[in-house]
Amino acid sequence: MTKFLYQCSTCGKSYRRDEVRYLCPACAKQYRPGIPLVGVLSARFDYGAIRKKFKKANPDWALFSAVEKKYYLAYPVGGTPFHPVAALGRELRCENLWVKNDGLNPSGSLKDRASFLVVAEAVRLGEKCVVTASTGNAASALAAVCAAAGRQAIILVPETAPKAKLAQMLLYGARVIPIKGTYDDAFRLSLEYTARRGGLNRNTAYHPLTIEGKKSVGLEILQQNKFKTPDVILVPTGDGVILSGVFKAFQDAKAAGLINKLPRLVCVQAETSAAIHHYITSGIYRNADRPHTIADSISVSIPSNAHMARAAVRESGGFSVTVTDEEILDGQRLLAAKAGVFAEPAASATVAALKKLRNSRLLERREQIVLLITGHGLKDVDAALKGVPLPVSVEPTMEGIDSLAARP
Amino acid sequence: MTKFLYQCSTCGKSYRRDEVRYLCPACAKQYRPGIPLVGVLSARFDYGAIRKKFKKANPDWALFSAVEKKYYLAYPVGGTPFHPVAALGRELRCENLWVKNDGLNPSGSLKDRASFLVVAEAVRLGEKCVVTASTGNAASALAAVCAAAGRQAIILVPETAPKAKLAQMLLYGARVIPIKGTYDDAFRLSLEYTARRGGLNRNTAYHPLTIEGKKSVGLEILQQNKFKTPDVILVPTGDGVILSGVFKAFQDAKAAGLINKLPRLVCVQAETSAAIHHYITSGIYRNADRPHTIADSISVSIPSNAHMARAAVRESGGFSVTVTDEEILDGQRLLAAKAGVFAEPAASATVAALKKLRNSRLLERREQIVLLITGHGLKDVDAALKGVPLPVSVEPTMEGIDSLAARP
Numbered sequence: 142m143t144k145f146l147y148q149c150s151t152c153g154k155s156y157r158r159d160e161v162r163y164l165c166p167a168c169a170k171q172y173r174p175g176i177p178l179v180g181v182l183s184a185r186f187d188y189g190a191i192r193k194k195f196k197k198a199n200p201d202w203a204l205f206s207a208v209e210k211k212y213y214l215a216y217p218v219g220g221t222p223f224h225p226v227a228a229l230g231r232e233l234r235c236e237n238l239w240v241k242n243d244g245l246n247p248s249g250s251l252k253d254r255a256s257f258l259v260v261a262e263a264v265r266l267g268e269k270c271v272v273t274a275s276t277g278n279a280a281s282a283l284a285a286v287c288a289a290a291g292r293q294a295i296i297l298v299p300e301t302a303p304k305a306k307l308a309q310m311l312l313y314g315a316r317v318i319p320i321k322g323t324y325d326d327a328f329r330l331s332l333e334y335t336a337r338r339g340g341l342n343r344n345t346a347y348h349p350l351t352i353e354g355k356k357s358v359g360l361e362i363l364q365q366n367k368f369k370t371p372d373v374i375l376v377p378t379g380d381g382v383i384l385s386g387v388f389k390a391f392q393d394a395k396a397a398g399l400i401n402k403l404p405r406l407v408c409v410q411a412e413t414s415a416a417i418h419h420y421i422t423s424g425i426y427r428n429a430d431r432p433h434t435i436a437d438s439i440s441v442s443i444p445s446n447a448h449m450a451r452a453a454v455r456e457s458g459g460f461s462v463t464v465t466d467e468e469i470l471d472g473q474r475l476l477a478a479k480a481g482v483f484a485e486p487a488a489s490a491t492v493a494a495l496k497k498l499r500n501s502r503l504l505e506r507r508e509q510i511v512l513l514i515t516g517h518g519l520k521d522v523d524a525a526l527k528g529v530p531l532p533v534s535v536e537p538t539m540e541g542i543d544s545l546a547a548r549p
Numbered sequence: 550m551t552k553f554l555y556q557c558s559t560c561g562k563s564y565r566r567d568e569v570r571y572l573c574p575a576c577a578k579q580y581r582p583g584i585p586l587v588g589v590l591s592a593r594f595d596y597g598a599i600r601k602k603f604k605k606a607n608p609d610w611a612l613f614s615a616v617e618k619k620y621y622l623a624y625p626v627g628g629t630p631f632h633p634v635a636a637l638g639r640e641l642r643c644e645n646l647w648v649k650n651d652g653l654n655p656s657g658s659l660k661d662r663a664s665f666l667v668v669a670e671a672v673r674l675g676e677k678c679v680v681t682a683s684t685g686n687a688a689s690a691l692a693a694v695c696a697a698a699g700r701q702a703i704i705l706v707p708e709t710a711p712k713a714k715l716a717q718m719l720l721y722g723a724r725v726i727p728i729k730g731t732y733d734d735a736f737r738l739s740l741e742y743t744a745r746r747g748g749l750n751r752n753t754a755y756h757p758l759t760i761e762g763k764k765s766v767g768l769e770i771l772q773q774n775k776f777k778t779p780d781v782i783l784v785p786t787g788d789g790v791i792l793s794g795v796f797k798a799f800q801d802a803k804a805a806g807l808i809n810k811l812p813r814l815v816c817v818q819a820e821t822s823a824a825i826h827h828y829i830t831s832g833i834y835r836n837a838d839r840p841h842t843i844a845d846s847i848s849v850s851i852p853s854n855a856h857m858a859r860a861a862v863r864e865s866g867g868f869s870v871t872v873t874d875e876e877i878l879d880g881q882r883l884l885a886a887k888a889g890v891f892a893e894p895a896a897s898a899t900v901a902a903l904k905k906l907r908n909s910r911l912l913e914r915r916e917q918i919v920l921l922i923t924g925h926g927l928k929d930v931d932a933a934l935k936g937v938p939l940p941v942s943v944e945p946t947m948e949g950i951d952s953l954a955a956r957p
Contacts, residue, residue: 220628222655227623245653245655247650249925289634309891318953319940321945473720477720477722480696481693518716519928525717526716531712535729
C-alpha cells in the first residue's frame with residue numbers, strides 16, 4: 142500500500158482515507174435513485190513514493206493498492222492469462238490481437254477483483270457483513286470471497302439472473318434475495334439496506350475500492366505485456382466501473398512513471414443498454430429505456446459510473462460502439478471456435494464490436510488490440526445454446542455415426 | 550523436452566518414440582473392449598540428463614515434457630492456483646489443508662492438460678484431426694485446445710453428458726456425436742473410429758501422452774509447494790489416468806533428484822463407480838456394474854487405466870475410499886462455503902472423502918493434505934442446485950426483504 146487521498150470525481154475535493162466511506166459527502170446530496178452516482182471517489186496515491194520504490198524487474202504491485210497487504214486473503218484472485226489469439230485476429234483483420242481472460246478468476250468473472258479488495262477493506266474495518274446489488278457476477282464474486290474470508294455476503298439480485306450465477310451465490314453460502322425488479326431496483330434497495338442495517342456496501346462505484354480492485358486487471362495487462370501499453374483495449378460496459386478501473390490502472394502507472402502512453406479505450410455496450418454510449422457520443426446523459434439483452438452482465442438502465450466512464454473514454458482518445466444480441470452470439474461462437482475461449486455474452490460483445498469495426502478507420506490493422514474477457518461462458522449456458530443447436534443422439538456404432546453425417 | 554522411451558506398463562518392453570503410437574503392440578493383443586486397457590505405455594526419460602540441467606531456482610519444466618516446446622500452442626493451460634484453505638481445514642480437522650484448483654483451466658477442467666499435450670503431438674505428427682471419447686470434460690478440453698490450434702476435434706459422448714459440457718464442445722467448433730450408450734460404449738467406438746478413419750486418438754491412457762499431460766499438475770504442485778512433497782493428495786478417480794499422471798509427476802521428480810519422498814495418493818471414487826477402489830482393496834478386478842452417480846466425470850464402468858492407477862496408489866503408500874452422492878453434494882457445499890471454491894461434483898468427492906476420513910487413523914491432523922480440484926462447478930449447475938433450493942423472489946422494498954426472513 143501507498144498513502145492516498147480520496148478525491149471526488151465531481152467536485153475535486155479531497156478526503157483522508159477514513160474520513161469518508163462511499164460517495165463525496167458534499168456531492169452525495171445531489172444524488173437520488175434514478176440517476177447515475179454523483180461524487181464517486183477516486184484514490185489518489187503519492188505517486189512520487191511509488192516511483193521511488195517500484196522496480197520493473199521485480200514489480201511490487203501492492204504499492205498501487207489502497208488496502209494493506211496484511212488484510213489480504215489467501216485466495217487466488219487475478220493472475221489470469223493474457224495471450225495472443227492469432228487465428229481470431231486473422232478472422233477480424235487484426236494482426237496483433239490479444240485476450241485477457243478474466244473469466245478464469247475463481248468465481249468466473251473480473252468482479253472477483255473488486256470483491257477481493259472490498260472484502261480486504263471489510264477485514265480492516267472489522268465489518269462482518271458485506272452487501273451488494275448485482276446482475277449476478279458481482280454477487281457470485283462477493284459470495285465467493287466472503288466465503289473464503291468467513292464474512293456474510295448479503296446479495297440483492299433481479300430474479301431474472303441466470304441460474305448458474307444464483308447457484309454459485311447460494312453454494313458459497315451467501316444470503317441471496319432475488320427481487321421482482323431490475324438491477325437498478327436492487328441497487329437502490331441495497332443502499333437503503335446498509336443505511337438502515339449497517340454492514341459494508343460493495344455496490345460498484347458506490348464503494349470507491351471497487352474501481353481500485355478492477356484496476357488490478359489493467360496493471361496485470363501492463364506487466365504481462367512487458368510494460369508496453371497496448372494500443373487499444375475493448376471493454377464490455379454496463380455500469381462503467383470496469384472501464385474506469387482499467388483507465389485508472391494506466392493513469393496510475395503513468396503518474397508513477399512506468400509508462401508514457403495511455404491505451405485507447407473502446408466502450409462496448411449492448412444496443413438496448415447503451416446509456417454510456419449515448420452519453421459519450423451525444424454529450425447528453427439519459428437512462429437506457431428498459432434494457433433487454435442476452436448480455437445480462439451489462440444490462441443496466443442507470444449506469445452508476447457513467448460520468449467517470451465517459452471521462453475515461455474521452456481522455457484515453459477512445460470511442461464507443463454498440464452491438465446487437467445477434468452480433469454478440471456470433472462473437473461468442475467466433476471467440477470459442479477461433480481462440481478456444483468460451484466467454485459469457487457480455488464479454489463476447491467485445492468480439493462483436495471488433496467484427497463490426499474491422500472495416501472502419503477507428504482501428505489500425507497493426508495495432509495491438511486487447512479484448513477484455515470479463516466473464517466465463519459457463520456462467521450462462523442457455524445463452525450459448527441459443528447460437529448452437531444440440532445434435533441428435535445416435536446408436537453407438539459406425540453406422541450410427543455415419544447416419545449423423547447423412548442428416549440435412 | 551528430454552529424450553525418452555515408451556515403456557509398456559504390462560510387459561516392461563521399451564519402444565522408441567515414433568515406433569509406437571498407442572498401446573504396446575505385443576500386449577495390445579490381449580486387449581478387447583469390455584476390460585481395462587492392457588499395455589498402456591509410460592514415457593521413461595533420460596533422468597540423468599534432466600538432473601544435470603534442471604535448476605530449482607529457475608525451473609525449466611519443459612525438460613520433463615515428451616513433446617518439443619516448438620509444437621506448443623500459445624494457449625494458457627495450467628498455472629492454476631494452489632492455496633491453503635484454513636477454514637475448510639478447521640471443519641475437517643486438518644491443520645494444513647490445501648487446494649489445487651484445476652477448475653480454473655481455460656475449459657474448466659484438468660483435462661486441458663492432456664489435451665494440450667496431445668494436440669501438440671498432433672501438430673508434430675501433422676495430424677489435422679483428433680478424436681476422443683469422453684464423459685464431457687476431456688471432450689470440452691479437446692474441443693477448446695483444437696479450436697486454438699486450428700485442428701478438428703471429433704467427440705463421442707454419452708447423450709447424458711451435462712448440457713454445459715455439450716454447449717462448450719459445440720461452441721468450440723467440435724464435431725460432437727452424442728451416442729445412445731455409456732462412456733464405455735463411446736470409448737470402444739472411438740477406437741474403431743480412428744482405426745478405420747484415421748486421425749489421432751486422444752482417449753485417456755490409450756494415448757500415452759494423456760498421462761504425461763496430466764503429470765504437469767503434479768509438477769506444478771511441487772513447484773508451488775517450494776519443492777516440498779505434500780504428505781497426501783486426494784484424487785477424484787474415474788478412469789485412473791489423473792491418478793497415474795499425478796504419481797508420474799512425483800516419480801519423475803524423484804528420478805531426476807528433485808525430491809526424495811512421494812506423496813501418499815488417495816483414490817476417491819463414487820460408490821456406484823468404484824472398480825478401481827475394489828481392485829485396490831480386494832486385489833481382484835471387476836467392472837463397475839451400471840455406475841450411476843451425480844459425479845458424471847468419474848462415472849465409469851471399465852476404468853481404462855485401472856492397472857496403472859492401482860499400482861500408483863500402492864507404490865505411493867496410499868489407499869482408496871468411496872463416497873455417496875449425498876456425501877459428494879455435501880462436500881461441494883462445504884468447499885464452496887468454507888473455501889470459496891465452486892467445484893463440480895467429481896472434484897467435490899475429495900472433500901466428501903476427507904470428511905469421511907477425519908476420524909480415521911489413515912490421515913494425521915498435521916499432515917499437509919492437498920485436494921485436487923479437477924473441474925469447475927459451473928460445469929454442472931443442475932447438480933449443484935440439488936443441494937440448495939433457489940429462494941423465492943420478493944418485492945423490491947425493505948418490507949419485501951423482511952418478508953423473506955419471516956418465511957419458515
